[in-house]
Amino acid sequence: MNAILFSAIWGVLMMFCGAFVKSKAVPRYIALTGIVLLFAMNAMELNSGLPLFNIDPAEMLRTNSFNLSFLAIVFGATLFYFLLSGSEVEKVGEHVAEYFALMFFVLCGISLMATFNTLLILFIGVEIMSIPLYILTGSDKRNLKSNEASLKYFLMGCFSTGIMLMGITFIYGGNPNGSFYINNIPMGTGDMPVMIATGLIFLLVSMAFKVSAAPFHFWTPDVYDGAPTVFTSFMSTIVKAAGFFAFLRLFEQVFGVMHAQWQMLIVVITAATLLIGNLTAVFQQSVKRMLAYSSIAQAGFMLLALFALNDKAKEGILLYSAAYSLSTIGIFAVLLKMEDYTVDGFNGLAKKQPILALVATIFLLSLTGIPLTAGFQAKFYMLMAAVENGQQFWLVIFAVLMAAVSAYYYFRVIQAMYFKEPGTSSLVNSAGNSGFQALLVVLAILILVLGVYPEFLIGWMYHL
Amino acid sequence: MDIKAYIALSLVLFSIGMVGILMRRNAIIIFMCVELMLNAVNLLLVAFSKMHAVGEAAKALPTVASDAQIFVFFIMVVAAAEVSVGLAIIVMLYRNTHSIDVNFLNRLKN
Amino acid sequence: MNNVLDIVWLIPLLPLIGFLVNGMGRKVLPKSVSGFFGSLVVLAAFLLSCLVFIQVKNGQTHTAHLFDFIRIDSLKIGFEFTIDQLSSLFLLIITGIGFLIHVYSTAYMHDEPAPDFAKYFAYLNLFVFSMLLLVMGGNLVVMFIGWEGVGLCSYLLIGYWFKKNDYTNAAKKAFVMNRIGDLGFLLAIFWLIAKTGHVDYQTIFSQATLDKLSQADITGITLLLFLGATGKSAQIPLYTWLPDAMAGPTPVSALIHAATMVTAGIYMVARSHALFSLAEFTQTIIAITGLATALLAASIAIRQNDIKKVLAYSTVSQLGFMFLALGTGNYVAAVFHVLTHAFFKALMFLGSGSVIHAMGGEQDIRKMGGLHKHMKVTSITFFIGCLAIAGIPGFSGFFSKDEILAGTYAHAPWMFALALFAALMTAFYMFRLYILTFTGTFRGSEEQEQHLHESPSAMTIPLVVLAVLSVVGGYIGIPAALGGNHWLAAFLKPATGEVAHHLDHGTEYALMGISTLLVLASIGFAWFKFKSYQAEDEPTGFAKILVYKWYVDEFYDAAIVKPIRSVSGIFDRLIEKKGIDGFVNGIGRAVNYGGRQLRWLQSGQVGAYILLMVIGMLLLFIIQFYL
């Protein structure tokens, strides 16, 4: 609850800041302060289990160590994001403070999505998260790609909102208690009522849209590609993870009992996502677009959590969120320093900027899922969960085969950095900034630490 | 009226909206189709709320009907916010390209 | 040191030391030192062997267990030596003749530069070491170690002049063909291990073990062992390497490819007589193979013009005789012939070396002639060798060959007839060789004639020694029919068992008489045919087949080598590159292709995206409700 309150307040603060502060750098520092504060507030709540203010008389929110630790990951990742890419926000346009304000609103939406206890809050959370994103995507006004991405995102987002509402409606209609509270939707062990099933599929589609699972992923590459890169980084990591978290919570708590009856749907979606994400990423020349497809591919892996829907899956989704977000934020931070976003633009980076190349390699290895990186532990937990589930063993094998395919496109960047001669493309000046590089190193070390000892993160989950 | 009739009506309207999205290229009309879909949802929600209000659920939960109507209210709220953002985006695009035909939006592909 | 048998390990160790010293010091040692040292260690080994022989003759046999080579629960292989009548006899042959040839080599190889000279002696020492391991080995594995070792040395020495491609080809061929045989040997060992769990002679040849083996086992094992023997001892089908092996220096041919290594097969069969005696089928195979080899090689030798090639085919032929003896169960005769053959064939090879030395490297007998007047010692000793191999009574070859023939007659008279025919051919081609080389007029160039000279004493003394041995060597095995008591048979009896056949003396006399008369006739024929030899035309018809050695090499090439090569080529180009690797790369290409095709889904059109979403949704509903 602290998180919701403070992110909303800080968003408003940033808004005012936009009105009264003319400097471009100041909003960033305020935003940094805000995110640190937000992290601290959330940590306090995670530590004690009690919020500062109770703003929730009707128990529309549910806070426990699971969703609070997820929020901690989100805020931690955002902190790193602000630190690494905050300065890039200033380059997008004039309304720096407003951009940060929108991001705080997104965080507010994420907090709602992470802690929702009724479908209404879920809906409002999703919208609070989405609407600022439409704006952020289109924030580079003069760039036609940005405009286009924004409109596409908006239209499809609205469409998925309609789908989601239809789903909620049917759940409501099919719920004999007539309640929107997710713990008040009784699910027998018998066959799923047809209204519930209809609602479930609508909800599944809309959530799949949010996490860009095939075949509802089509917006992802275009939007990620068109949006200003710095916001792509935010969208493809923190927002994506939040979508998954909400997805998992919704389906676990509402439909978990009837898991077996809708598992096949998840299997189909997962397989399609893995296939399309990985195969299409193979062909991309632009690293930015490749990362967009890779986010689809990673989504395929995360969907295994929904497939498995057990304790390991919950632990895994935490780990995956952390690992994937941190790695992707890192690689985007490096990408933002490149003038040429194609793979060839990375040629010979190791010779020009060895530290940059090294950390980028660690991020990419983590995304591939090589042991000792957080990405491995994340994938490992997902696989463990899926194997524990015991159904559809072929899906697990398919997933790892696709993980091997993913090595192809991640390693192309590594190959470009290390094994090819430097090209003509140059780096942005601030790439050599030692503070920036130190931060990247810290991030890389964090990824390695998570890779070696992920249990401290999972420990949070069982904290309360 | 049988609840099925409302379900059918709502689905028909929902589908009309969906087909409209698929058929049209004008961004504004597509957006309007989305609004139509939302209205179909609203209608169904209200119908269900009535259904619950006269059924068993109301005995356990007196607010069962107003809950759904408040939900509809929130949907309208959200729709209003969406409209303002959406129209702003469309206007921005129109300013840059002098077109709101979504088929021209294909700089981003593959 | 109470008993020389306790230090038998010194016998192989000495040549090994020689090998190491010469091998490591080949850059620093002067030629005289390396030659001297190389010979000295073999001499020392010879002397020790003599002492050992005396001990054995006094009835002592010995098994020296040095250390465990391989010891696991189901198999124990010791590094052990067995000294008995058979091995002690072979020790004498190896170290004795080995020593003579070392001495001979110091002169023969004198033109080589010092490092190569030392290398040569190192190889020779290594060969002696390996050969000693082979015969002294107390179990089949140690024998196999020596067995492969001599093959290796043979390879190294044939390819001694490594710059010539033909030579190295010959070396390679020798090694590979030996390996084919070795595989048989190995499989036989594995078979024995699988059935009995042991490899040492004492156990596997004991009655208890033999009882455990079925007849099929015994036949299989002996056939495989015999396959090994055909490789090493140049029998059909694996004989073709031996004539090519003449590429090596001539003393090597004398030592390895006449006197010692090639007899390893005979040694092995004799050593395993306990098994072979039980395998009648194998015995027949051996006899027929030996006989066929004897005939085939003798027929080829008739039309060969390279002095060493003639001797090589002769060796193959004589080895065939030995196997004939083994096949007829006449182990003593085989060993006896090994002994005498070692004397006279080494003698003739060394003699031919002396001739080649004098001729400045020329080996074609058509370009020789009348050498007798230039090199009398060589000529006379060579003549003695010819008499011995032809089986003229009184010379060593007579006794051993006669014993084989007699045994064959007892076994099967038709075999005797064929064997006798081979013996006649032997006499014929040997005298053809002698006549063309040493009598008549010189047919070489002027320059060569000027250069003709008798070889130095380091070469002639071994010739003389061997000539003497060729004469007297036969007297250790005078058959009873000639009033002797056959000392050798009595000596070997504990090791090789009783001689299988008993002919009455009358028959034996008749056989001896017939063969002697026919041999003399054959020699006479050769004399008339070649006494005034002139260069002749390209042979035609059957003669041509003989000149081209029955086209066996060509046959092998076409039937075995070429098919394997083309199959390998298919593996390499087709299956590997296009098939397996193509499949693996194909997966990569399929992924790429799939990526490119899926890319078209991402058309950039919002309408299309939503359409696909709707279709996806539709599918989910259908799956949920109707599947």
Next chain:
Amino acid sequence: MNITTLLFIILSVVAAFAGIMMITSKNPVHSILWLIVVFFAISGHYIMLNAQFLAIVNIIVYAGAIMVLFLFVVMLMNLNADTEPVKNYRLRLIGVISGGSLLLVLLAALMDIDKQQLVQMNVGDAGLIKELGKNLFTNYVLPFEISSVLFLSAMIGAVIIGKKQ
């Protein structure tokens, strides 16, 4: 057939017809007007379902405010029938077919439900402002407050995107 059914049928037919007209009209202004007709029909349904408050809000907010906004934008852009050439017929057909199939699948599935509860006229007071207001400002105070964030971000959006460079 009682009056309820009759009203229902009339309103439904109007709504569906207006919807179809909306998506098929060439002129965007016509589409907007047809959509307003749909909204009115739906408001009629709300009244039948005793959701008086929503009926009013629907007319005021949707038909009034939102659609006027739409109209405004359309006028601003001076769009007319010519601006949208006919879309590829095949794609249209596929669109109609897939949308139609989805409808059919859903109808086929949902018409099986055995719930036979009827919607009755003049029953219940849940749709009255009093009930809704009480509920909204007690139980739903959190979402109510938090929706302000939604509007704030919409406002910022208008600032960021709508403002001319």
Next chain:
Amino acid sequence: MLGTYITFPELLIWLPLLLGIISFFTSTGKAAKNLALAGSFLVLAVSVTTLFYTDIQAHHKYNNVNYYWLKYIGNSFNIGIDSTGRLLSFLTALAFPLIFLGTYRHDMKNAPAYFGLMLLAQAGLMGVFLAKDALVFYFFWELALIPVYFLCSQWGGEKRIPVTFKFFVYTFVGSLLMLIGILYVYQHTAARVFEDGTSSAHSFALAHFMNAQLTATEQNCLFWLFFVAFAIKMPIFPFHTWQPDTYDQSPTPVTMVLSGIMVKMGLFGVIRWLIPIFPEAADKFDSIIIFFSITGILYASAIAWMQDNLKKLVAYSSIAHIGLMCAALFTGREMGVQGMMIQMFTHGVNIIGLWLVVDMIERKTGVRQISQLGGLASRAPFLTIMLVVVALANIALPLTNAFPGEFLMFAGLFQFNTWYAVTAGIGIILSAVYTLNMIQKIFYGETNTVTSTVGDISWNEKLTLAVIVLIIFITGVYPQPLIDLTRDALPMIVTK
């Protein structure tokens, strides 16, 4: 101190790891080189010491260590030195000094990174051979791969990038499949209770894995999941196609690591994990696997005969040898398995020697096409002798180290099935053919323009080769210590 604060397995892993990391920060190539050389000798010294601490009971505390690690999922950092692991860790410790010494004069660009990665690879390999916990095993399994991937791609030949990537993906697929297998077995293990009272539902410990409750069908499927990973690593036919190209394109020191040690990972995996966990399945599928292995022997030998590229020839010959080892391993007979175990060591030594020589030839002449070479014997006699010895050891001539192993392997194979042994035996002949072909074409004959100016090798190369040859002969004449070292592992694998 030893046994209380630190143990041998820790030393063997952390030492190279630490040195490798330090190496990245060295300033000059020479410093890195010397550090790596000295460090690897240090590791060797530790490893040699372990050879004297072999008593399972008395030396347990020196050889085993067990930290808490990922307790929620029943994993602990459990490493220990025993039997096969001891031999292979010794091989790993032995190989690196030899490689560093033999290639001491090479000038590697960016040497600190090169030596750092090499040492990291060593640490990874050590970990694989010492791990007693499935997850730890998998970790090291992958960790050994990554540095090698970078080494190959960075310092390799022209086509290095696609070739090593293929290698990477190939092995990556295999190991991922194995990971699935590990997870599946893990689901069927008993609960694990740690000393501090915490417990987990399942366990990754080797001991628990061996007692996992698996039905016959599960065993059969899992067996293949594991086996594919190992088979790719070995590699055996038909999973081998990554190997020749990779060996060809890698820098030779890395090729030595790959062929000398990394391929043993696959065999070791079978010994330590596959057969003990799935004994019934191993028993069931042994014929199929042996069939493929033997096919591989003949197939690879035949292709080796066709090769003109020296490195590819050696690569294919290695495939043939590994095929034999794999076949022997699956016989389940004491002789075959024991032979295979000592062969793992000897093959490692021999192939490293062979690569050293190949590398020297390539560096001196600049070509690796056999047909362009010739007459080197007269120019570089020492090199010639060394190559001949190593090559002959490679074809298992008696009294060289490969003979006892091959002898036992064939004996085991013969016990298993006569015809398999006979067929595999043809490989002996073929190996002689291509090896002698190679020797003949490289060393014999007259010199040509490529080889006429070549000199003999330098002292460090001589020293390295001499050490290798010495090992070849010592272990060839007296292989018993190797047998004794690995005997403990037999009861797990010898099923018949």
